[in-house]
Amino acid sequence: MTETSTPETFTGSFTQQEPIPEAGIAAAMHVLQSGRLHRYNTGPGELSEAALLEQDFAAQTGANYCLAVASGGYAMSCALRAAGVGPGDRVLTNAFTLAPVPGAIAAVGAVPVFVGVTEALVIDLDDLQAKADQADMLMLSHMRGHLADMDRLMAICDASGIRVIEDCAHTMGASWNGVPSGRFGIAGCYSTQTYKHVNSGEGGLLITDNEELAARAVMLSGSYMLYERHLAAPGREIFEQVKYVTPNMSGRMDNLRAAILRPQLADLATQAARWNDRYRVVEDGLRGTPGLQIVARDPREAFVGSSIQFLLLDWAAPRVEAVLRRCAARGVELKWFGGAEPKGFTSRYDSWRYAPSERMAASDRVLSGVIDMRLPLTFTRDDCALIARIIRAEVSAVFQSSRLDA
Numbered sequence: 280m281t282e283t284s285t286p287e288t289f290t291g292s293f294t295q296q297e298p299i300p301e302a303g304i305a306a307a308m309h310v311l312q313s314g315r316l317h318r319y320n321t322g323p324g325e326l327s328e329a330a331l332l333e334q335d336f337a338a339q340t341g342a343n344y345c346l347a348v349a350s351g352g353y354a355m356s357c358a359l360r361a362a363g364v365g366p367g368d369r370v371l372t373n374a375f376t377l378a379p380v381p382g383a384i385a386a387v388g389a390v391p392v393f394v395g396v397t398e399a400l401v402i403d404l405d406d407l408q409a410k411a412d413q414a415d416m417l418m419l420s421h422m423r424g425h426l427a428d429m430d431r432l433m434a435i436c437d438a439s440g441i442r443v444i445e446d447c448a449h450t451m452g453a454s455w456n457g458v459p460s461g462r463f464g465i466a467g468c469y470s471t472q473t474y475k476h477v478n479s480g481e482g483g484l485l486i487t488d489n490e491e492l493a494a495r496a497v498m499l500s501g502s503y504m505l506y507e508r509h510l511a512a513p514g515r516e517i518f519e520q521v522k523y524v525t526p527n528m529s530g531r532m533d534n535l536r537a538a539i540l541r542p543q544l545a546d547l548a549t550q551a552a553r554w555n556d557r558y559r560v561v562e563d564g565l566r567g568t569p570g571l572q573i574v575a576r577d578p579r580e581a582f583v584g585s586s587i588q589f590l591l592l593d594w595a596a597p598r599v600e601a602v603l604r605r606c607a608a609r610g611v612e613l614k615w616f617g618g619a620e621p622k623g624f625t626s627r628y629d630s631w632r633y634a635p636s637e638r639m640a641a642s643d644r645v646l647s648g649v650i651d652m653r654l655p656l657t658f659t660r661d662d663c664a665l666i667a668r669i670i671r672a673e674v675s676a677v678f679q680s681s682r683l684d685a
């Protein structure tokens with residue numbers, strides 16, 4: 280490119296989703312025409328879309344039980360509560376995650392204990408080992424779809440009597456060593472919110488093999504005594520044991536959302552492949568950029584590349600800000616987890632002042648360099664290649680410049 284030519288810019292939207300598939304729209308219309316949107320409002324012999332969704336997702340993940348709820352955050356607090364976590368209990372969780380994770384712990388009155396993050400953007404297993412005596416529950420967030428070495432993680436937790444609940448908001452459709460995420464711990468929690476892997480606006484799913492946890496979760500979600508209308512819940516005898524002692528903390532999913540979701544779940548593997556295709560184009564385009572570190576992915580990890588991260592490790596803040604500014608001017612929206620103040624969806628463990636923590640120097644170094652970008656499926660491969668060229672050019676320009684305000 281010559282000095283005078285206009286630099287390429289990207290004009291697409293980083294927040295534009297694909298439309299709901301036709302089959303989902305048709306199923307939604309059917310629910311709307313029936314007027315029976317509430318999951319327990321069924322006609323004679325009718326199975327509700329919500330109950331069918333639970334049955335579908337249990338089968339898809341291989342879990343015995345599944346519960347559909349109002350949000351991913353609700354699924355997490357419901358799983359914690361159903362597992363007996365209560366006020367004052369300490370819960371280990373990731374220092375690098377999104378605000379609903381410590382929020383779900385706070386929702387049951389428990390106290391988050393943050394565990395550090397590595398340059399691979401996964402939970403620091405040495406730090407987990409060091410803190411293993413501080414709690415008997417881990418709310419593990421597979422943040423941005425990065426899966427830790429789950430074999431080692433489970434070995435640490437099993438040896439210390441730590442139960443694990445998985446936050447799979449970014450790993451629906453992902454697996455470690457052939458085992459789906461959400462199937463390692465006592466429960467897996469998913470979000471079906473617009474920015475995740477399936478889109479019902481808002482919504483969540485909880486899976487488990489533990490019958491008592493499942494029954495408590497169903498009661499908590501607001502089943503009244505209608506739990507027998509569930510198709511992926513334990514038998515009546517388990518409910519008999521918990522129904523008088525489990526409060527109703529209303530958070531059900533409705534049939535409209537369930538109807539929209541079922542065809543999307545059926546397409547998940549195809550969508551994951553399309554995301555990964557885009558991810559690899561961006562990753563290849565960024566590889567070898569001076570000053571920029573690609574996030575290493577373990578071959579045992581089958582991830583879903585719905586977003587991509589890279590590191591500007593040990594860059595001074597004004598230089599990172601210059602990269603963000605210059606990319607934004609060319610239409611590329613990057614998010615930074617290292618900013619002093621939480622912005623948009625980015626915040627970090629020291630932003631959550633209701634949950635005091637000690638500083639973690641190695642994690643702070645990583646967090647200061649984490650740049651994050653969404654990869655909606657509305658991007659084409661050409662879009663992805665263009666975005667990578669823009670980031671590469673601007674990171675290189677700032678990296679090579681001696682001026683701080685590059």
Ligand SMILES: *Cc1c(COP(=O)(O)O)cnc(C)c1O
Pocket residue numbers: 350351352353376377379380420421422423446448449469470471472481482483
């Ligand atoms: C979105 C998200 C959640 C919560 O999901 P909601 O459905 O928005 O409540 C939890 N954890 C992570 C990492 C998320 O990104």
